[in-house]
Amino acid sequence: MDQQDQATYRVDLGDLFEGPMDLLVHLVRKNEVDIYDIPVALIMDQYMEYIKLMNVLNIDLAGEFLVMAATLAHIKSRMLLPVDQEQEEEEEDPRMEIVRPLEEYLQLQYAAEDLTDRNQLDWDVFIRCYGNGNERPDEEPDGLVQVSLFELIDAFQKIIKRVSPEHLFNITVDTISVKSRISEIADLLEGRGSVTFEDLFEKEVTKSQLIVTLLAILEMAKVQVIRIMQHVSSGIIRIFNA
């Protein structure tokens, strides 16, 4: 079989079973078995049949399918072990390992079905449509704005993709913490005009928060939005709006 043929016969796994839970639910339903009393050996055999079939069909098997196969095998082996008479009462049915996630998964399937059955906007029901005239102007009297956080990062990512690599910069959770602290310090300065160095560190508890505050002060000094002054006699360091 050449490359072309292989591509033709490749079936998206998502078209058949979304994941191992999906396949398991299918088998439970097909065999009409009670999820609280699953015949593990039977279900596992059928599960493995499907795995083999998917291999034959040249479907890329997600690792999750094999993890589930291992879990089923493990449960099956535990069920074959003789039960210790004394421990019997405390010993949990090994199948519980799979029953609980299955239970939750089934519940969510029902929830998804319920959502699907609702009158979905732009599919079952429609509201008035304003075509291209819908673009709202920037200038609005009361200055309210309606945007989502996702739109913001999406806009940022598009810019990043546009600019040349040498202008790339890292935005990480850490750098954002520093920005957040800068914003807080700017708030303080807006209110009070100046603040002592100690005040800024007063409430800090963890080492990383100390570092974040220090980095924030350094960055603000670097772009010169603050001045740092030390009193000659008292030695108190004060930060001012530049």
Add this chain to the structure above:
Amino acid sequence: MHNLKAIIESLLFASDTPLTVDKIKAILEVKDRNAVQDALKSLAEDCDSQERGFFLREVAGGYQLRTRPEYRQWVRRMKQSRPARLSRAAMETLAIIAYKQPVLRTDVEHLRGVDSGGILRTLLEKGIIRVLGRKDLPGRPMVYGTTKRFLEVFDMKDLSDLPTLKDLEELGEAWPNDST
């Protein structure tokens, strides 16, 4: 105010978002909340009894006129809308977020048993879910929840319109061999 009902109808007709009673009161400068509510009720009855092409629906905390679902095939044909429906996988993911919010990506994936990053991104792009914040865990993972848009799209007054999981389970058990 003369003909409050007709004026409210014109507002609802021209609005692209659901209008709350408070918003209507503010626009019309009426003090009487009951008068607005009565007019809305009467309008809803008119839409039904006169068999109009649309009906008044309470959704996402406000009121909105929407075409009747019975006529979906014709409106759809006019709009030439491609299937804008969410896939089964997206519905499943959305159900998890709706019921378990605030929820982490790992929680979603644990329940579904498969990678769900792409679906989360799609739902974010559609504005149906949003980032609520971050959780104080290593890597500060993002926490997800549903939006007001979710209520609008899925025809709900508020999140309490969602049936409980227990109710759903009982309903589900009525058709145990419902094929997937």
Add this chain to the structure above:
Amino acid sequence: MHNLKAIIESLLFASDTPLTVDKIKAILEVKDRNAVQDALKSLAEDCDSQERGFFLREVAGGYQLRTRPEYRQWVRRMKQSRPARLSRAAMETLAIIAYKQPVLRTDVEHLRGVDSGGILRTLLEKGIIRVLGRKDLPGRPMVYGTTKRFLEVFDMKDLSDLPTLKDLEELGEAWPNDST
């Protein structure tokens, strides 16, 4: 067709352009031109006699539902009180400021590749960004950052709720089956 008038009303309601009789005939697959015209006439009469918030208007060769001019002041007031959406350019500028703050106007313009003075002013007026200070450079350029109002608009506790590019990358590509 059962209830032709209501179906046509739902089409007119959901359409963003005037609909011609031919277009309506095509959508509903009705052959009888008179039936469509009678339904339109009857709908126009209903709108008038029942004092609805809108009326049927023959315009640009087609039919369109429009709010009654008598109610223009209220509809206008409603439209003015709607929250604005940010333009793409404003969104871009805001994103740069949010992620790169404290940042100079020249940095913003360098990344965007266009003059951004007007947009910066708009964002300042909206109270979403602020001047953090002036840099000690020729011309004493202003340094920009986001405000508390910015956090409110995006419903964040603090800036550390901002998603990072890594967060976005980790989600992967949007799910292909759910195109809008």
